[in-house]
Amino acid sequence: VAITHDRYFLDNAAEWILELDRGQGIPYEGNYSSWLEQKAKRLAQEAREDKSRQKTLERELEWMRQGQKARQAKQKARINAYNDLAGQSEREKITKAQIVIPNGPRLGSKVIEVSNLNKAMGDKLLIENLSFSLPPGGIVGVIGPNGAGKSTLFKMLTNELAADTGDISMGETVQLSYVDQSRDDLQDNETVWEAISGGAEIIELGDAQVNSRAYCSSFNFKGGDQQKKLSLLSGGERNRVHMARLLKEGGNVLLLDEPTNDLDVETLRALEDALVDFAGCAVVISHDRFFLDRICTHILSFEGDAHVEWFEGNFEDYEEDKKRRLGPDALEPKRIKHKKFSR
Numbered sequence: 001v002a003i004t005h006d007r008y009f010l011d012n013a014a015e016w017i018l019e020l021d022r023g024q025g026i027p028y029e030g031n032y033s034s035w036l037e038q039k040a041k042r043l044a045q046e047a048r049e050d051k052s053r054q055k056t057l058e059r060e061l062e063w064m065r066q067g068q069k070a071r072q073a074k075q076k077a078r079i080n081a082y083n084d085l086a087g088q089s090e091r092e093k094i095t096k097a098q099i100v101i102p103n104g105p106r107l108g109s110k111v112i113e114v115s116n117l118n119k120a121m122g123d124k125l126l127i128e129n130l131s132f133s134l135p136p137g138g139i140v141g142v143i144g145p146n147g148a149g150k151s152t153l154f155k156m157l158t159n160e161l162a163a164d165t166g167d168i169s170m171g172e173t174v175q176l177s178y179v180d181q182s183r184d185d186l187q188d189n190e191t192v193w194e195a196i197s198g199g200a201e202i203i204e205l206g207d208a209q210v211n212s213r214a215y216c217s218s219f220n221f222k223g224g225d226q227q228k229k230l231s232l233l234s235g236g237e238r239n240r241v242h243m244a245r246l247l248k249e250g251g252n253v254l255l256l257d258e259p260t261n262d263l264d265v266e267t268l269r270a271l272e273d274a275l276v277d278f279a280g281c282a283v284v285i286s287h288d289r290f291f292l293d294r295i296c297t298h299i300l301s302f303e304g305d306a307h308v309e310w311f312e313g314n315f316e317d318y319e320e321d322k323k324r325r326l327g328p329d330a331l332e333p334k335r336i337k338h339k340k341f342s343r
Contacts, residue, residue: 005265007032007290097270099240100218102205103279104252107136110171111253111281112157117166119152126152128306130166134253134281134298141292141315142285144302150285153300154178154255157283177251181258183242188231192221195230196244205250219244220270235262252280260288289315 004010010017010032017028017035026042028035112134119127126149134140142150155161156168158178170176186195196219197203197212205215216226219240230238239262247254254275260268272294275282283300286292292299292315299311299318311318322330 005260005263005268006288007265007268008288010035011290097220097266098218099220099243099267099270099274101247101254101274101278102208102210102215102218102250104175104177104250105173107252107280108171108173109136110169111136111138111174112171112283113167113169115167115169117156117168118164119149119156119161120164121149121152125306126302127308130308130310132298132300132310134283136281137279138281138297139275139295140281140283140298140300141296142283142300142302143287143292143315144308148302148304149308150302151257154180154257154283154285157255174253175249175251176253176255177247177249178255179243179246179257179259181261183238185245186230186238186241188229190230191227192216192230192233192237192241193226195241196221196248203248205248208250215248216244220267236264236267239263240267254278254280254282254284256282256284256286258285258287260286260291 002009002014012031014031015029017030017032019026019028019035019039028038030038114133115131117127117130118125142153144150152161156163158176193213193216196216201212202209203212203215213226216222221240221244230241233241239259243259259271263271268288268291272291275284275295282295284292284295294314296314297312299309299313299315301309301311301318301322303309303322309318309322311321313321319331
C-alpha cells in the first residue's frame with residue numbers, strides 16, 4: 001500500500017487506487033489512467049443526479065417559503081427531507097483547484113543565452129561546456145539525480161554563484177522570479193492572507209496593483225481559508241503560500257525549484273494549467289515525469305560526467321532520444337558520476 005502523488009508511479013505500478021474524496025474512500029480497479037477514465041464517468045453521473053436533486057430542492061424550497069397555514073400534516077417529514085437533500089447537495093459540491101500565475105512584462109526576443117558554461121564545486125566538475133538558448137514562451141524541465149548540479153545552475157542564473165568559465169546572458173526585458181525549496185521564512189503564527197499579502201489590502205504585481213485577497217484566491221485560498229494559521233496547513237498548502245509570496249514580484253521568467261513538492265494530484269494539475277497559460281518563460285527543476293511531460297517545451301538533463309544535454313521536446317520525447325543516443329539501458333537509474341576537476 002503506497003500513499004503517493006507520483007502519477008508516473010501510479011500509472012506503471014498500481015493495480016488498484018483508493019481515492020479519498022469528500023469524506024469517502026472510493027476504490028477503483030486499474031492504474032492512474034484507468035482511474036481518470038472511471039472518475040470522469042462517475043463525475044458525469046453525479047452531475048446528472050445533482051441536476052435532478054437541484055430541481056427537487058427548488059420545489060421544496062418554494063414549499064418551505066410558503067406561510068405556516070399553507071403547510072399541513074406532513075410538514076415535519078417534508079422539512080427533514082429538504083434538509084437531507086440540502087446537506088447531500090452541499091457534501092457533493094466539487095471544488096476545482098485553481099492557480100493563476102501573474103504575468104510579468106512582455107518579453108523581448110532574447111531571454112536566456114548560455115555559452116560554453118563550465119562549473120566545478122571542489123574537485124567535482126558539475127557542468128562542462130554547456131550552451132543553450134531559451135526562446136520566448138519556452139518551458140524548460142531541468143532533470144537529473146540529486147547532487148548533479150541542478151540547483152547550482154539556478155544559483156548561477158540568479159548571480160548567487162559565478163561560472164568558472166563561459167557566459168550567461170539575459171535579455172534586457174527579463175525579470176526573474178525565483179521560487180526555491182526553502183519555506184523557512186513562513187511564520188506559523190501568521191494567517192495565509194498575512195503571509196502572502198504582508199498585511200496590505202493592495203499589493204503590487206510588477207507594474208500592476210491588485211486586491212490582495214483576490215490574489216490569494218488565485219492560488220486557491222478562498223474565503224475562510226485565507227484566515228487559517230500557517231501552523232494548521234498541510235505541506236501542499238504551505239507550498240502554495242510559498243509560491244504565492246515569491247511570485248508577487250511579477251517576473252516574466254520563472255525559476256521553480258521542485259515546485260510540485262507535497263502537492264496533491266488536483267493541485268498538480270492546477271499548477272500545470274497555470275504554467276501552460278503563463279505568458280512568459282519558466283525553468284523548472286522537477287522529478288515529476290507526468291508534470292514535465294505536460295508542460296515542457298525543452299529538457300535540460302544532467303546525464304553524468306559533467307554532460308548536460310539540451311533537448312527540444314517534452315520528457316517522453318527526451319527519453320526516446322536518450323535511448324536512441326545511448327542505447328536501451330540508458331533509462332535505467334544510475335548513480336551520478338562526476339568528472340574530477342583539475343585546476
